[in-house]
Amino acid sequence: MASSADITRRQSIALVAGESSGDLLGSRLLAGVRERLPEVRLHGIGGEHMMAQGFASDWPMDKLTVRGLFEVIPRYREIKGIQDALRDKLLADRPDVFVGVDYPGFNLGLEEQLKKAGIPTIHFIGPQIWAWRGWRIKKIQRAVSHMLVIFPFEESIYRQAGVPVTYVGHPLAEVIPLQPDTRGARQRLDLNGPGRVVAILPGSRMSELKQNGAGFLAAARLLKQRDAQLQFVTPIGGDRQIAAFQEQIRQGGYEDLDISVIRGQSHSAMEAADAVLVASGTASLEVALYKKPMVISYKVNWASYQIMRHMAYQPWVGLPNILAREFLVPELLQHQATPEALADAMWFQLEDHAHQQRLARRFADMHQSLLRDTSRESANAVCEVIGARRR
Template sequence: MTTSTAPLIAVIAGEHSGDLLGAGMLRELRRLYPNAEFIGVGGPLMQAQGLQSLVPMEDLAVMGIAEVLGSLFKLLGHRRLLVNTFLERRPDVFIGIDAPDFNLPIAKRLKAAGIKTVHYVSPSVWAWRQGRIHGIKQAVDHVLCLLPFEKAFYDEHELAATFVGHPLADAIPMQWQKSDARAHLQLDNVSQWIGVLPGSRKGEIARMAPLFLQVAKRLYADNPALKFVTPMISAARAEQFKVLQQQIAPELPLTMIDGQSRDTMAACDALLLTSGTVTLEAMLIKRPMVVAYKFNWLTYQLIKRLFKARFFSLPNLLADALLVPEFAQEEATVDNLTAALALQLEPQAEQTVARFAELHHQLKQHADVLSAQVVSQLISD
C-alpha cells in the first residue's frame, strides 16, 4: 500500500461500457492524485489514463451461459491472478466496474483482507433476486449508483451508496436538433423518420427484428410518406438485419447506418427500441419511443417469477410512471406496437419529451467527478 498522495488503485472493467465509465473516473482521480498508480483490467480508454491492464479486457466480456462455460477455466485463471496480485500489493482501494458476477467475488476476498472496496454501477438487485443484497454487503464498502432510486434501496439495507448520476447524461447535450443530425447522416429534412433499433446482439436481432419489421411494414402501408432508418453496430449485424428485411418487408424505404446510433436517434421523429441502455440514450436525446422486449421462453419463466420492479424500461423506472409505452413477451405484438408508435408521431408526444428533459437534469450530476470524490474519501478515511 502506498501513501495517500500517491495511492495504488485497483480497478476492473469487463467490457466497453465499463471502460468508458472507468476512463472518466480515472481521469478525475489523476487530477486529485497526479502520482497515483492504477492496476487491474481495462480497455484502451482506461489504459490511456494510465491503467496497467494485467489481463485483456476482451477475455472478461463474455455473455450467455454457454459462452461463460466455454471460457470458464480462463476466467477462473484470470480471477486467481488478479486476487493474488491485489492481495500481494494491497491497493488503497479496489473498484469493480459493473460485471458483478466477476467483480463481486474478488471484492469479497479483498474486503475480508481489509482492503476497501467500491462497486460502480449497481446490479439490478432492486428489480430482481433481491436476496443478492446480503452478498453485496459482504463484498462492498460503497456502491456508486447511476440511478437515483438505487440509493434508496441501499439506504434501506444499510449499505453506503452514493447517487453519482449517469455519465450519458453528462455526455449527451440537453438539446440535439433533428436537422443537424439529419444533415450529418445525409437524411432528407422533410420526411418523417422512424428509427428501428432491434438491438446490438445477434440473438436480440433474431428475436426482435422480425417483429419490428412487421410493425414498420404496417405503418408504411398506412402512411407511405414515412421513412425508416436503422443503425447497425457491425457489418455482421447489418447483414443479419438485411436478410430479414428482404424476407419480411423488401418494399420498406429503409436506410441503414453504420454505427452512429445516437445521431440516428436524434434524426428521428419517433423510435421503436429493444429495451436496454439505448432507451436511456433515447430519453436523453428526447425522442418519443416505444419499447419492447422478448426473452426466450425459459429465461422469461425465470424472470417473471423473480422480477419485482413495476416497469422494465429505464425511462419508466426513472419516472416511476408509464412515461413511454413498453411491451414484453406476449404483449409485444404487431398490433400493439403499431398503434403505440403511431401515437408517438402525434403532437401530444411533446408532453413526454418535456418530462424527458426534467429527468435529464436529474441524472446530470457530473458522474466522473462525484465517483472520484467518493473513492478519494475512502482512500483518506
C-alpha cells in the same frame, strides 16, 4: 478527506467493465481520477473509452460481454477462468482500491474475495436490486466497501442496508445535451429525405440481435406501409453485429425499407429520430434524455424470461418508466413483442403530438434530476476510500 500528498502516494487502481455501457461509465470516472491522481496506474478489464484515459486492459473486454441467465452457460468456464486469473493477479498486486463498473454477476463475486483479503472495493452503479434482485443486498454487504449510485432514489436503499453510498448522478445526463439538435443529427447521418425518422435499436449484443432483430424489422415494414416516406436508421456497434443485422435484412427481404445501418453513432441516431424502437436497457434512458418518444421491447431465452418474470417485484422494466414510477412509454416484452403490436405502439408515438409534448416535459425533468458532475463526484469518492484506507 486525506491530503493530496497522502493520496498521490497511492499508485494503483484496478477496474473491471464488462460491456460497452460500463466502458463509457468507467471512462468518465477515470477522467476525474486522472485529474486527482495523474500518475496512478489504471488496469484490469475495460474497453476503448477507458483505454483512452490511460487504462491498460489485461484481457479484452469482449471476452466478458454476454447477457441472459442461460446465454452465459456456454461461456461460463471461460469467464470464470478470467475472473479467477484476475483475482490471483490482484491479490498479488494489491491495488489500493478495486472498482467494479456495473457487470455485477462478475464483479460482485470478485469484490467479495478482494474485500475479504483487505483490498477496498467500490461498485460503480448499484445492481438493480430495486427491480428484481433484492436478494443481492446480502452479497453487496459482504462485497462492497462503498457503493456509487446513479439514481437518486438508490441512496436510501443502500444506506438502510448499512452500505456506504454516494449519489454521483448519471454520466449520460452530462454527455447528452439538454436540448437535442434533431436537424444537425440528421445532417450528420445524411438523413435528408422529407419523411419522419424512426431509429431502430435492437441491442448491441449478438444474442439481442438474434432475439429482437427480426421482429423489429417486421414492425418497420408495417410502419412503412402506413407512411411510405418514413426513414429508418439502425446504429450497430461492431462488425460482427453489423453483418448479423444485414443478414437478417437479406433473409427477411427487407432491402426495400432502405434502412441506414451505421457503425456506432447511436446518440446521433436517437437525436435524429422522431421516435425510437429500442431494446430495454441503458439505451432506453439515453432515448429519454434525448426527449424522444419510444417503445421499449425485449426478448430473451424462454427459460431466462420465466425466471426473471417470477423474480420481478415491480411492474416496469424500462429505465424511463422505473424513474417515473409509471408507464410513460409502452413496454412490449417477450410474447407481447409481435410485429403488429410493436408497429401499433410506434405509430401512436409518431402520431400523437400532445403525448410527444408531455413526454418531452417529463424527460426534461428527468434529465435535470440526474445531472451532476459525475466524473468529479465519483473520483472524489474513490480518493476518499483510498485516503480512508491510508489513515
